[in-house]
Amino acid sequence: MNELLTPAEMARADAAAGNVAALMDAAGRAVARAILQRYKPCSVLVLAGPGNNGGDGKVAARYLAQAGWPVRVADAFTATIEQVQRAELVIDAIFGAGLSRDVSPQIADLLRAAKRIVAVDVPSGVDGATGQVRGYAPQAELTITFFRKKPGHLLYPGRGLCGKLLLRDIGMPERVLEDIAPQAWENTPALFTLPRYEATSHKYSAGDVTVLCGELAGAARLACAAARRAGAGMVTLAATTPMVLPEAGLILRTDPLATLLQDARRHTWIVGPGLGVARAGDALAQLIAAGKTIVADADALTACTGAPEKLRGTAIITPHTGEFVRVFGEIGPSKLEAARRAAATTGTVTILKGADTVIAAPDGRAAINTNAPAYLATGGTGDVLAGLSAALLAQGMPSFEAACAAVWLHGEAARSLGPGLLAEGLPAALPQVMAALG
Numbered sequence: 559m560n561e562l563l564t565p566a567e568m569a570r571a572d573a574a575a576g577n578v579a580a581l582m583d584a585a586g587r588a589v590a591r592a593i594l595q596r597y598k599p600c601s602v603l604v605l606a607g608p609g610n611n612g613g614d615g616k617v618a619a620r621y622l623a624q625a626g627w628p629v630r631v632a633d634a635f636t637a638t639i640e641q642v643q644r645a646e647l648v649i650d651a652i653f654g655a656g657l658s659r660d661v662s663p664q665i666a667d668l669l670r671a672a673k674r675i676v677a678v679d680v681p682s683g684v685d686g687a688t689g690q691v692r693g694y695a696p697q698a699e700l701t702i703t704f705f706r707k708k709p710g711h712l713l714y715p716g717r718g719l720c721g722k723l724l725l726r727d728i729g730m731p732e733r734v735l736e737d738i739a740p741q742a743w744e745n746t747p748a749l750f751t752l753p754r755y756e757a758t759s760h761k762y763s764a765g766d767v768t769v770l771c772g773e774l775a776g777a778a779r780l781a782c783a784a785a786r787r788a789g790a791g792m793v794t795l796a797a798t799t800p801m802v803l804p805e806a807g808l809i810l811r812t813d814p815l816a817t818l819l820q821d822a823r824r825h826t827w828i829v830g831p832g833l834g835v836a837r838a839g840d841a842l843a844q845l846i847a848a849g850k851t852i853v854a855d856a857d858a859l860t861a862c863t864g865a866p867e868k869l870r871g872t873a874i875i876t877p878h879t880g881e882f883v884r885v886f887g888e889i890g891p892s893k894l895e896a897a898r899r900a901a902a903t904t905g906t907v908t909i910l911k912g913a914d915t916v917i918a919a920p921d922g923r924a925a926i927n928t929n930a931p932a933y934l935a936t937g938g939t940g941d942v943l944a945g946l947s948a949a950l951l952a953q954g955m956p957s958f959e960a961a962c963a964a965v966w967l968h969g970e971a972a973r974s975l976g977p978g979l980l981a982e983g984l985p986a987a988l989p990q991v992m993a994a995l996g
């Protein structure tokens with residue numbers, strides 16, 4: 559159920575299913591039912607567009623009328639502002655998956671006049687593939703979509719404009735997915751299996767992670783703390799100068815990188831957080847040349863400004879928007895496709911961070927994350943994510959699964975802490991979150 563279908567893929571699903579009338583009846587009934595469950599009886603205006611989205615709206619009107627609600631249906635191209643203003647609730651059934659150009663100013667004015675909006679499939683104007691607004695899109699209180707969500711429901715600004723999103727089964731046969739073979743998912747634990755501790759596990763088999771540490775050790779230490787909590791058996795802070803570490807279980811080494819690289823047990827590395835751009839670039843090249851499993855973040859990404867090819871050979875990169883743009887150029891209209899392009903260019907799993915983090919693999923698989931609370935946007939949380947990613951890689955998870963799991967665990971840990979969380983609190987929240995996964 560966590561596959562995401564683009565509008566084009568949804569159209570293929572519709573065509574393969576064949577029975578549009580039955581699907582439309584189920585869709586309209588689902589919209590009516592959602593409204594009956596959540597709203598007190600009130601005057602409703604359905605703004606109906608020219609396609610099946612409008613058809614769904616008309617069906618919803620019929621079911622609401624059957625329930626005794628005062629309902630009117632208006633053609634969106636001829637409706638008046640006054641009609642819209644008179645209604646206590648507007649059902650936006652103008653454009654859905656068939657949106658093919660910008661919403662006109664006339665339709666925008668109509669939607670702006672609505673007091674409260676429930677959207678059918680998507681708020682009209684939201685591009686279901688990208689979440690971008692084409693011309694205009696209204697803020698809905700509630701959006702009811704069918705069969706599978708679309709990327710545009712999960713990517714901002716579309717995600718915000720949907721209000722509460724309900725996914726409803728309308729009897730579309732699952733077999734339509736076989737042909738479509740969707741390559742995008744909402745990021746949920748269905749996408750990964752966390753490593754299991756075996757009776758024969760020892761600290762090296764449980765994963766060895768080495769974190770390169772710069773003058774300011776805070777970022778690297780956060781990454782270490784997360785890696786240890788996420789099950790890495792041996793975690794080393796590789797610093798250039800001796801320092802006092804309060805963390806008893808963390809190993810400090812001050813040997814030159816070349817010496818540490820000779821130890822074959824040190825297979826997984828984090829390069830970037832707090833390292834300084836010049837040193838990060840140099841270390842990144844050496845780690846790649848040594849064939850290590852690498853998580854590259856922060857300064858290691860900045861060291862690849864305008865030169866994404868320098869990231870070839872890494873396993874996971876974790877850019878935020880600014881870092882991404884420096885390396886790969888503008889994100890463009892689709893964050894999902896931008897992450898996929900970066901992954902394909904570099905051959906590395908790309909975690910494009912943000913409120914709607916996208917995880918993309920070089921083979922085109924991609925996931926959009928939805929469990930991260932807003933208060934995760936605070937200093938140091940990125941270092942924790944890098945630590946989590948490395949720990950899961952070190953325990954043998956494939957890169958895409960490790961990245962999906964890291965992002966999801968990160969979000970869950972943040973949710974469990976609630977508002978006021980600090981990055982340094984996240985690692986300690988991980989055991990409970992991982993235990994809950996069973």
Ligand SMILES: NC(=O)C1=CN([C@@H]2O[C@H](COP(=O)(O)OP(=O)(O)OC[C@H]3O[C@@H](n4cnc5c(N)ncnc54)[C@H](O)[C@@H]3O)[C@@H](O)[C@H]2O)[C@@H](O)CC1
Binds near residue numbers: 578614658659705730
């Ligand atoms: N996927 C599913 O499971 C199902 C989808 N259904 C509904 O079908 C919808 C898709 O139906 P359609 O493919 O007919 O597409 P839409 O109903 O979204 O709209 C297509 C029509 O709008 C016009 N149009 C598009 N953008 C415009 C713009 N900016 N200004 C003016 N006109 C514009 C097009 O020329 C076309 O006539 C879905 O959003 C959903 O509501 C349901 O009826 C049945 C099942």
Ligand SMILES: [K+]
Binds near residue numbers: 611
């Ligand atoms: K709509």
